[in-house]
Amino acid sequence: xxxxxxxxxxxxxxxxxxxxxxxxxxTNVALAGVLEPGDLTLAVGYVALFAGAHLLLVAFGHRxxxxxxxxxxxxxxxxxxxxxxxxxDLAGTSAFGLELGMAATQLLWFGVGIVAMLAIAVGLRDDGxxxxxxxxxxxxxxxxxxxxxxxxYEVNGARLWIDLGPVSVQPGEFLKIVLVIFIAGYLAETRTxxxxxxxxxxxxxxxxxxxxxxxxxxxxxxMLIVVRLNDLGAALLFFGIFLTMLFVAxxxxxxxxxxxxxxxAGFVVAFQLFGHVQARVNVWIxxxxxxxxxxxxxxxxxxxxxxxxxxGEGLGQGLVTLGGNLTIPxxxxxxxxxxxxxxxxxxxxFALLGFAMVLVFRGLRIASLARDDFGAxxxxxxTASLGLQTLIIIGGNTKLIPxxxxxxxxxxxxxxxVLASFIMIGLLLAVSHRSGTADRASGS
Amino acid sequence: xxxxxxxxxxxxLMLAFAIVSGSIAWWQVVEARSLSTRTDNPEVIAARRSLxxxxxxxxxxxxxxxxxxxxxxxRRTYTDPAFTHVIGFSSLRYGSTGLERSFxxxxxxxxxxxxxxxxxxxVLARQPEPRDxxxxxxxxxxDFAADQLGSDAGAVVALDPGxxxxxAMVSTPTFDANPIGGNPEGGTAEMDALRNDAAxxxxxxxxxxxxxxxxxxxxxxxxxxxxxxxxxxETTFPDQPQQELEGFVVDGFTIREHDLGGIQPGLWPLxxxxxxxxxIFFAHVGLELGAERFLEYARRFGFCAPISVGQDDRALSVxxxxxxxxxxxxxxxxxxDVELGSASFGQGxxxxxxxxxxxxxxxxxxxxxxxxxxxxxxxxxxxxGDAPSEQVLDTLGSSGGTRVVSAEAxxxxxxxxxxxVNGEFGRLYAGQGDITLYGISDARSAGKTGTAQLGGxxxxxxxFIGFAPAQDAAAPQIxxxxxxxxxxxxxxxxxxxxxxxMAEWLRLSGGE
Numbered sequence: 003x004x005x006x007x008x009x010x011x012x013x014x015x016x017x018x019x020x021x022x023x024x025x026x027x028x029t030n031v032a033l034a035g036v037l038e039p040g041d042l043t044l045a046v047g048y049v050a051l052f053a054g055a056h057l058l059l060v061a062f063g064h065r066x067x068x069x070x071x072x073x074x075x076x077x078x079x080x081x082x083x084x085x086x087x088x089x090x091d092l093a094g095t096s097a098f099g100l101e102l103g104m105a106a107t108q109l110l111w112f113g114v115g116i117v118a119m120l121a122i123a124v125g126l127r128d129d130g131x132x133x134x135x136x137x138x139x140x141x142x143x144x145x146x147x148x149x150x151x152x153x154x155y156e157v158n159g160a161r162l163w164i165d166l167g168p169v170s171v172q173p174g175e176f177l178k179i180v181l182v183i184f185i186a187g188y189l190a191e192t193r194t195x196x197x198x199x200x201x202x203x204x205x206x207x208x209x210x211x212x213x214x215x216x217x218x219x220x221x222x223x224x225m226l227i228v229v230r231l232n233d234l235g236a237a238l239l240f241f242g243i244f245l246t247m248l249f250v251a252x253x254x255x256x257x258x259x260x261x262x263x264x265x266x267a268g269f270v271v272a273f274q275l276f277g278h279v280q281a282r283v284n285v286w287i288x289x290x291x292x293x294x295x296x297x298x299x300x301x302x303x304x305x306x307x308x309x310x311x312x313x314g315e316g317l318g319q320g321l322v323t324l325g326g327n328l329t330i331p332x333x334x335x336x337x338x339x340x341x342x343x344x345x346x347x348x349x350x351x352f353a354l355l356g357f358a359m360v361l362v363f364r365g366l367r368i369a370s371l372a373r374d375d376f377g378a379x380x381x382x383x384x385t386a387s388l389g390l391q392t393l394i395i396i397g398g399n400t401k402l403i404p405x406x407x408x409x410x411x412x413x414x415x416x417x418x419x420v421l422a423s424f425i426m427i428g429l430l431l432a433v434s435h436r437s438g439t440a441d442r443a444s445g446s
Numbered sequence: 447x448x449x450x451x452x453x454x455x456x457x458x459l460m461l462a463f464a465i466v467s468g469s470i471a472w473w474q475v476v477e478a479r480s481l482s483t484r485t486d487n488p489e490v491i492a493a494r495r496s497l498x499x500x501x502x503x504x505x506x507x508x509x510x511x512x513x514x515x516x517x518x519x520x521r522r523t524y525t526d527p528a529f530t531h532v533i534g535f536s537s538l539r540y541g542s543t544g545l546e547r548s549f550x551x552x553x554x555x556x557x558x559x560x561x562x563x564x565x566x567x568x569v570l571a572r573q574p575e576p577r578d579x580x581x582x583x584x585x586x587x588x589d590f591a592a593d594q595l596g597s598d599a600g601a602v603v604a605l606d607p608g609x610x611x612x613x614a615m616v617s618t619p620t621f622d623a624n625p626i627g628g629n630p631e632g633g634t635a636e637m638d639a640l641r642n643d644a645a646x647x648x649x650x651x652x653x654x655x656x657x658x659x660x661x662x663x664x665x666x667x668x669x670x671x672x673x674x675x676x677x678x679x680e681t682t683f684p685d686q687p688q689q690e691l692e693g694f695v696v697d698g699f700t701i702r703e704h705d706l707g708g709i710q711p712g713l714w715p716l717x718x719x720x721x722x723x724x725x726i727f728f729a730h731v732g733l734e735l736g737a738e739r740f741l742e743y744a745r746r747f748g749f750c751a752p753i754s755v756g757q758d759d760r761a762l763s764v765x766x767x768x769x770x771x772x773x774x775x776x777x778x779x780x781x782x783d784v785e786l787g788s789a790s791f792g793q794g795x796x797x798x799x800x801x802x803x804x805x806x807x808x809x810x811x812x813x814x815x816x817x818x819x820x821x822x823x824x825x826x827x828x829x830x831g832d833a834p835s836e837q838v839l840d841t842l843g844s845s846g847g848t849r850v851v852s853a854e855a856x857x858x859x860x861x862x863x864x865x866x867v868n869g870e871f872g873r874l875y876a877g878q879g880d881i882t883l884y885g886i887s888d889a890r891s892a893g894k895t896g897t898a899q900l901g902g903x904x905x906x907x908x909x910f911i912g913f914a915p916a917q918d919a920a921a922p923q924i925x926x927x928x929x930x931x932x933x934x935x936x937x938x939x940x941x942x943x944x945x946x947x948m949a950e951w952l953r954l955s956g957g958e
Binding site: 246249250251252253304305307308309310311312343347348351352355358359362363366369370371372375378379382386389393396397400401402 | 447448449450451452453454455456459460462463465466467469470471472473474475477478479480481482484487
């Protein structure tokens with residue numbers, strides 16, 4: 003193990019980690035109305051976490067991508083500033099004799115997540131354990147879902163949570179990782195078969211069904227359970243990940259097309275069958291029809307976007323609460339992006355989107371440089387997950403698509419989401435390390 | 447192979463990010479303003495609770511409406527109920543009315559009256575800056591006119607005929623807007639009482655009240671016919687003296703003269719016909735002019751469509767004045783010659799607003815050019831004290847008037863109106879409109895009374911339109927329309943009020 007100076011990562015982390023305490027400072031001044039730095043403990047803790055992660059990667063001689071960690075640090079930093087600015091009693095922990103507010107709890111999860119990320123990035127030197135036991139992973143995934151179905155409790159009409167004493171976890175967040183690993187393993191093995199076999203109906207290449215069967219069956223089971231759990235966002239996300247990986251593995255646009263047709267058909271069926279799907283679509287089409295009832299949340303979110311404008315209202319100066327109530331319910335999870343866009347404006351929103359794009363396109367780069375198909379497909383799946391989550395929730399915030407309860411990676415409040423996202427980053431870095439992309443990235 | 451597919455995936459993802467970026471920009475840039483001003487936006491409503499509204503001053507710099515923020519709540523105080531139907535009120539519960547409504551964004555500072563600065567402030571400063579309004583109305587004249595109307599229901603509209611500046615616009619009965627507009631939450635009991643009041647105090651009679659005009663319409667008929675060349679000041683109608691006694695049969699219907707009060711009918715030209723207010727004469731004039739030209743002139747004068755005091759959306763709306771049964775926001779055709787003949791002397795289906803009739807008077811006073819009325823003179827930065835700021839951000843003057851009849855036609859009509867107040871016969875009808883009765887010795891007034899017969903037992907509405915000074919070549923400084931509901935015949939109430947108000951204005955403006 004030799005030390006590898008990660009110069010690009012250091013130089014990119016430096017401004018980001020200076021700006022996070024600055025953001026806390028500005029927010030504190032705006033909220034308190036006095037020119038005092040206020041409590042910067044969490045900002046310092048945040049900086050320490052990323053500095054520590056960087057130093058450990060250096061110490062272990064990690065040669066993985068150097069832009070990923072700064073991009074994560076930037077997204078998380080914006081998220082932490084915003085979560086610190088929101089009312090702290092929105093969420094929190096009172097476990098292990100600790101009374102932590104929302105931002106402190108989030109920071110705690112960042113700590114757990116970064117440890118997990120480092121463990122995977124440094125420790126996972128061989129992905130055989132992932133590839134060879136793909137059916138085991140699939141079983142674990144199904145078990146996770148089953149557990150949710152049986153033991154889970156509902157929040158907002160979707161049964162996504164399992165209570166584990168001090169913490170509640172959202173198995174769905176981890177399920178998507180397991181699912182990606184399984185599909186990557188399966189596709190890596192059968193890829194040649196899937197692409198060479200040709201079955202044509204008219205001008206469409208139809209997938210050779212027998213080769214697909216095991217994967218489709220598993221996928222169908224997952225989708226059914228997810229729909230049963232009333233988690234439409236997850237259904238959309240899983241389907242998107244699946245189609246993306248299928249496309250990269252086979253290069254067949256027609257598969258994606260068939261998939262999309264199936265999805266639309268499934269959606270139409272769901273629309274006919276389930277009242278809550280209809281309600282959600284109606285709210286999406288015209289939230290202003292019932293601005294105080296069903297359309298309350300999306301309408302308030304649009305108003306917040308409008309208030310933000312191009313330059314934003316300024317950190318700490320958005321209209322988060324009104325008469326003691328949140329102007330947007332669930333602002334810390336589903337609508338964290340809107341809160342950021344209100345205070346930092348279109349420019350801040352674009353910056354956040356830019357960080358996400360850096361993450362996604364570095365992910366794709368890692369995939370294209372990966373040494374084997376499994377690694378490449380897994381990275382594509384994980385990157386697609388991070389990217390699609392970002393697109394789906396921001397699109398939901400801006401009424402581009404119906405709103406679903408998906409988290410914005412590293413930004414939304416939520417321990418499961420943070421931990422799962424860091425695990426994904428850990429896997430990305432591990433694959434990147436093996437293909438040695440760090441050398442090429444830094445040009446050394 | 448996989449690398450190629452990843453690159454293609456990258457292109458698709460790039461496209462998706464671009465679309466999502468577009469959707470953010472849509473709400474934050476394109477739709478931002480319309481979202482932030484939506485009236486159902488609870489944040490907008492709540493923010494207004496604490497938002498300072500600009501002060502409204504009268505022409506002399508006196509405070510008419512002012513705001514102060516007490517315990518985070520903005521409280522509005524209205525100092526003069528005579529202005530309620532001009533200024534209106536701003537209520538979280540009942541919305542805004544009057545100038546509080548049409549100048550809302552300027553008063554709370556969301557829009558700069560200068561469009562370029564507006565754009566700049568949108569980009570740079572976000573904090574709303576309230577702005578003050580100065581009216582064209584002098585509080586002394588407004589209060590004087592309101593006192594003249596007293597407890598009667600009615601309206602006084604006075605304009606500067608040269609500029610269209612409103613000098614007074616009073617509607618009675620009025621009400622105290624403080625319990626409704628001054629209280630962010632309350633005012634329900636007061637509002638319910640106002641709504642249930644049979645005297646209809648919520649109706650801004652000057653702008654929104656529509657009344658049968660009676661003989662004041664003869665001013666319009668005369669001006670239109672003179673302009674069209676249908677009559678000259680010397681034109682007479684040979685059958686007219688006999689018809690004064692026996693009636694004028696049109697399409698089998700007999701148009702009858704009103705009670706001439708002992709005056710012997712003669713072969714009257716325009717001046718005498720206007721002095722005695724001969725319905726027969728003006729029925730002849732209207733029929734000579736013909737239905738189409740009659741309506742064409744009516745539209746030129748602003749009848750048949752909604753008009754406004756102010757311009758574009760910075761205006762107080764005025765109900766349309768109609769000549770006939772309306773068809774698609776316009777006057778429909780006259781049903782027959784009886785309706786046309788009746789309209790020529792202000793009966794039939796004609797209903798008009800006091801503002802419209804003040805404009806008719808102003809057009810005659812203004813040598814045939816009808817001004818565009820306006821009531822807000824300028825916009826200034828918000829002044830903390832009781833005195834308006836020296837700096838003027840925007841002057842909302844008139845855009846010039848519209849020529850409605852030739853200067854010659856206006857001069858002939860004016861001469862007849864001077865006679866109608868001061869002439870041998872005119873004095874008997876409209877003598878109360880003579881400003882020399884009210885302490886003015888060096889000037890004369892012109893005008894015409896109107897008595898709107900309502901049928902039944904109800905006392906007729908009393909009208910007067912006129913202007914002063916009107917002698918020789920003097921430039922009129924005030925044009926006026928006065929309506930008193932159930933005020934009896936014109937000489938009874940309206941002419942006297944008009945004379946008093948015109949005289950008062952000549953004193954006030956002369957003394958300055």
